[in-house]
Amino acid sequence: MVKRNFSVGLLIATYNWPAALEVIFLSLLQQTQLPDEILIADDGSAEDTTRVINKYRSILNIPLKHAWHEDRGFRKGIILNKAIKQSTSDYIIEIDGDIIMHPRFIEDHIKEAEKGHFVQGARAMVGEATTRHILQSKSTRLGFLTKGIKSRFNALRLPALSFIVKANPYSSDNTKACNLAFWRKDFIAINGYNNLFFGWGSEDCEFAARLIHAGVRKKRLKLAAVCFHLYHEYHNKSQVTVNELRYTETLNSKLVFCMNGYAEV
Known part of the structure; x- marks a missing residue:
């Protein structure tokens, strides 16, 4: 177990896939180091998701907080903000509701946590047949x-060699919130996720851009904090162009604080 002087929350974004959420909880039970709290950001799932959450609330000896809002389309940024509003943790590790964690996933993230930085991890993709079996x-x-x-290289855990893989600390491109970690105070300082992002695409890159504009640097984590992305059909991408334009505006204006974000939910 890694010694630490900060509290850790695991943030899980989910939408109407309780079977996947259950295997996430099972992978959480196998962790070498558990978080201090679990935050479920539920973008409008039906009652079967709540039943899974309640089942593991009784199994896990960890505060499990469920933020939910009505299903009115893809509003992931808003529900993430609402979930973090319930958090008391210093450090947030964020995954999507289709991610299975390696047993040392949380331990590796804790080791990598550094003030003034956020961490972008990698993911190995799981094929359709293997996902069905899981x-x-x-x-x-x-x-x-x-x-x-x-993407089998991303399934390899060799943390002693993680330092070999570097990333541009000033680049927000290709940020993926399926394996991301940040300090909650940094999140609050930039007003969290931008609530104006509707539909899939670019909300995580825009969030990372504002962190970088605020002086928080990006760290790329490979060969540690390994996780596996379950196969599913792609999200509706009808809002991709609009969201990319909003991301570009944030980059061009060097925006730090969004006017409709964490404080507004």
């Missing part, structure tokens, strides 16, 4: 050699 068997034992794993 959901049916509820098996979360995945690794570099697992059949049906794509």
Whole structure:
């Protein structure tokens, strides 16, 4: 177990996929180091998701906080802000509701936490057939050699060599919130996620851009904090162009604080 002097919250964004959420909880139970709280950002799921959450609330000896709002389309940024409003943790590790964590996922993130930085991790992609098997068997034992794993390099855990992989600390491009970590005070300082993003696309890059504009640097984490992205159909991308334009405006204006974000939910 890694010694630390800060509290950690695990933030999980979910929408109407309770079977995937259950295997996330199962992978959480296998962690070498548990978070101090679990934050569920639920973008309008039906009652079956709540039943899964309540089931694991009784199993886990950790505060489990469920933020929910009505399903009115993809409003992920808003519900993430609402979930973090319930948090008391110093440091937030964020994953999506289709991510299975390696047993040392949280431990690796804690080791990598550094003031003045946020951390972008990687993900290994799981094929459709293997995803079906995982959901049916509820098996979360995945690794570099697992059949049906794509982008296999990202399934390799060699933390002693993580320092080899570098990233531009000033680039917000290709930020993916499926494996992300940041300090809650930095999140609040830039007013969190931008609530004006509706539909899939660029909300995580725009968030990262404002962190960078505020002086928080990006760290790329490979060969540690390994996680596995379950196969699913792609989201509706009808808002991609609008969202990309909003992201570009943030970059060009060097925006730090969004006017409709965490404080407004």
